Amino acid sequence: MPWVGTLEQGMRGLRIAALGPLRAWRGERQLDTGPAQQRAVLTSLTLRCGQVASADELVRDVWGAEPPASAHVAVRNHVSRLRTVLESDSAAPQALVSVGGGYALRLPDGALDVTQAERLHARAQAARSQGDLEPAVRILAEAEALWDGTPLTGVPGPYAQRQRDRLVEYRLLLVEARLTLELQLGGHTRVVGELLALADEHPLREGLRALQMLALYRCGRQADALAVYTAARRHLAAELGVDPGPELVRLHQRILEADPTLAPPSGAAAAPPAPGPAAGPDRPTWVPPAQAPPDVPDFTGRREEIRQVRDALAGAVRTDATAPVICVIHGMGGVGKTALAVHAAHAVREQFPDGQLYVDLRGTGRERANPYEVQELFLRSLGVLAGNVPSGREARTALYRSRMAGRRLLLLLDNAADTEQVSALLPGTAGSAALITSRTALMCLPATTRTALEPFSEPEALALLERMAGSGRCRQEQGTARDLVRACGLLPLAVRVVGARLVARPRWTLASLAERLSDRSQRLGELEAGSLAVESVFHLGYSTLDDAEARAFRLLAIPEVPDLSPAAAAAALHCDRREAEALLESLAHHGLLEPGEPGRYRYHDLLRLFARHRTLDTDPSATRQAVLSRVARFYLTGTSSAMRAERPYSRLPDTADPDGMPGAAAFSDALHAQEWVLHELPAMLAVAGQILHHPYRPVSAEDTRTLSGLLALLMPFTDFCLPWDAIHQLGHTLLRAADHHGERLATVFSCIAAGVACAWSGHHEEAAALAARAHETLDPADRVLAPRVVYTMGVVASVKPDGLDRAIGHYRSAHALACESGEPGMAAQCSVSLARAQLALDRPHQALEAARDALAHCPPGDNPVGIALAQRVLGDALAQLGRHEEAVTEYGTALAVCRAHGLHAQRAHTLLSLAAVLAAVGRPGQARTCAAEGGAALAQLGDPTGEERARAFINRLAAAGPSDPRGQHTAAGSDH
Template structure:
């Protein structure tokens, strides 16, 4: 079986095209094929298939698509179920995209070695695999995500092929093609330079100069900038009729090396950082000493202060990393976490200077493995600290780990990142009462804090000692310097308005904790919502099983996954029991009231009451 994505998404056997009915099945196949043998999570598949409006039966439909695809593939390929998603295993040459990438890489290598005949053939063969607009027939979500990078890759290979043809003296036949290309992409400088050279070699000097002036006008009107120094040099060469500069043997790639910068891309640490002495000592030891582990993972629930700690540590150990400090927000808690390839592009942009960005005239490799190799090459011999903030999981982080032993990595995430090999881990809990009170006192001022110590302690307690909630309360105290602390403490006592009180400007506890509810599976989200109906401080696995109306083994799996995601807490002294953080319970309680019917809620509570009285 052969899969085609460089045009309409198609599946072919040895002789015929296999019918793929519906855009959803084509999207499912293309999503797996574009992952190059890696697992595509259920969450990603749901987003690609339905964007922000998945049906209640989304998980069942995905299983159906997997089953249908297995039937179409037969024995020639395998669709594996690997939690948390699916993986397609096919031969590399059975996907047209991998064939395109292989031919393009070979053509570029030949071009770099000045074997222009071989380069022109390989690059032409790569482009011949395209049958129109990539990913035709899939959902808009997948097309919007993947089509731009595929089209960019095609354009870069087209420009390389034109360079090879110019080196072979084929300038006359290239003028119409380059004219169309420049018209379609007026701000790309490389085809503009190639058109200028082709026109010059055809004896059309005035047209070559006009092409430059048109480009300068477009850049000035659209971006307010001038053409690059390289293009201006080419313009001067045409003006001066420098034939040697413009001979077929001369390169028209406009690639010039630039020194690698020393990136300093850390956001500032919080000015009111408080407490966390043990965690600070551990993290400084892990990252500040050459003999210690160089990957440190800070994990915990949303709002617990992972980013604040990571930035404080990164600034404190910065001197141990003289070649740069980089921060990347992986957006693990959002609807669309950063893909590893996107994160690598950010890192390479910071590390590699212009030469990294201009590899293939602005085109970095799009295959994650190739990006990872380039990233690790850039870090070789350098000591750089990488802060990977808000990771969604190990699969997102692994390609971003440096190969260089002198580099350090700080990762923050809501999951425990237990499978991240060789990482030192710092699980972060809410504040100790004294830490929360100290932070509140800094905002309230020493006189107010001393006047109402009981109210200060009560505010901290009603925040569940969660740092983000404490900061939100501190902001309220700053905004109302003449109000007594007891007034805020009383307002926090109302369970129906506590989350409203904990929303101040961009400090929004409800929004941060609600991010954790975007679990990939609908059954997990429902379990979390329903468990919030239990009023006891903690609950047993048996009680959860009765409430959810699920077998014990299945309930155990749900509870374990919710604990792993820091949406529930294990009770240290009672390993058979679990509990909510009080603010997480408040968010879940809002959700259960909004998203579940009163009949379903009543039935769940009635099952528990009946079981307890039986």
């Protein structure tokens, strides 16, 4: 610490440093100031400079307005421990004393670095007032040297933060005062580099900008001085929505007019030679370039990404490095690639003493930067005269690589289009590094590291909004702040636009802006502030697409689905799968689609809005409607293929999807069929909702047939915990459309779907009416639908508390119809449901008979789902009869079938049934394992009810202890 040697007490007394990490010494020994809160108490006492702080004040200083209940006790404990550390005799304190219910810390004269800095500042002001400028500069430099990093580093609490901000500002005041004196003494060449760095660190500080402009002007760099003003004006407008102050405006005008009073003072010393290579015919006096744009003052989040980039760049200067470091940061437009790269570049600036070179390669525009022209710019920045730059590409590249060799340079290549554009600009030797931003990952580039930049997390987005609009303003409307950043899709550029608009309109509430953003059709227009505009950034990428890519980008945004497969995209675009996959890859390459899981692609919310705006402006209504119809047909054929794979006996797919669709999904086994239906289910229902609830487009007869068949085919997949409320609404809308078009089959299908949904939702009377209407509408000659409609009547009746006997009658009728039509698999399904109804009525003998009949109607290998269900219900009947060991055997057989055929939902429910029986026979450990495994599988399948049932069973098992929780098997084994 340079200030220590000036203290009158030398190395004997107590002294404290706050202009950096909080530290304390007694004599030569550094003292342990304790944990963070204890240091916060010490800070509060130290910076009051001997004044008394009450216990309440200390509590507020450390914890703010909402301290914990134990805060006062904690303060007393911290003071007691500080006395032990600071005092020679803690029993008779001399420094940290109690005064009138509070505390005061009384330090020797000059024992605090803050007061030492204030005294030096006063001395410098006195010297300046007497005209002694050079001594004033030396004294101010001595005061600046007292800072050892950020003041009060690591000290928590609102008081420490206020003091930290004050001391940072105070140092800048000293720096500006010294630099002003330096310019008065004619030292413009000496300070111009320092001013460049300071102005980059503090771009909103107009005093530093003014000093930088004056120093550049006096160095003969009038154009650079004017460029500083332009950059300052843009930055103030973008960040604060204001224009430069009158002093900066007047200085700009005086530079334009070459005001003679701006000239250096007479007798100013000649500039010392700049560091670097010796001057010569092709090596003028050289100053290391510092071309990186100013750092973002409110840079937020991205801790892991910054760490990754900094760690990689640090490898460039390792002594054992054999190649240059190349870091690629890639992501969609507006995700913050440039901000991250610039922030990282400033963080590692000292590791590259030979400078930083920067260029915007304009890779998202049609006029991309020519890399060989960029080479010329960089060569001139590296000290080569314009006339000595070779015109040939090979010679120019050779000179470029030679000039970089042996130097430690950081190249910031922003907005690169592709590998070819950046290859000619990369350094050729170790010691230097290239930091590249691009919308694509530049996979052909031999990169050291690639950082894929995603939109913010919600906490990161909220943090940026708070930093821009003010934490108090955001915390008053916390829920609305979350709505705002979600409306921005967590895209950093969009959040920054919202923050800038709030800064420019201090009287606006967050709710007023959220209301404007709530209209999706106008949202992109609202996300604009000055030169910041989300839509403009998106348009840069869109404008580079060829016609086929642009059409795909527009049309694929029409279905509001979570993500798209190449097969679904092929259906939407009416092309083959390979062509669709190539288009998806190309859009991902341009940063207009996000690759998700393997073989899946998704839109960012705002990019989808942008694409939908383009399709409304470009594509005819009939084209847009056809996209949705084709996607719906794709999902119908995919679901019918899944049904054929899972239940090969079923003739329902032939009725619901008689024509099929070329290129739709096909499956060879039940496992992949179930996985496909489970994954695509949200998209199926979303597309159905778009078609059925469109405000302007009537539902066509073709769409009515497609969607009613799709819902009917989904009914057998009830193990997937279908969203019954949504299916209820869709079914009713379809029913109206079927009536309108006179589609008899669609009416039956709609009644089946809506009726089952009503039953599971608790609307029993409505469900019964829909099932009855399906039966009335049914063609008497339809031998495929007849057993299914009657079976549906049984399902509807079984859900009603007093309807089990009626359900049994319907199941028996459906069983007879299935046998007559030659569908043994359907007959087995009816017997399984019959057995369940008998179990619910406590008739295990009848249930056992029905379960065995179900097995008899399931040919081995032809109906794995039916066999698994029959084996499980057979086990349930045996368990209810008290034949537990036999039940365990049947459950084991059912589990083997489930494992062999990938029947995940059936396996989960069977595990719960097995768990109940294992508990009943005194094997609680095995029961707990089965229940936990079944519950985890149901959670993965999106079945919260089943998961909760498993959890409740485990809790009952734990509460029962070693006793037998008899009677749990029926509940645990029941289906949804």
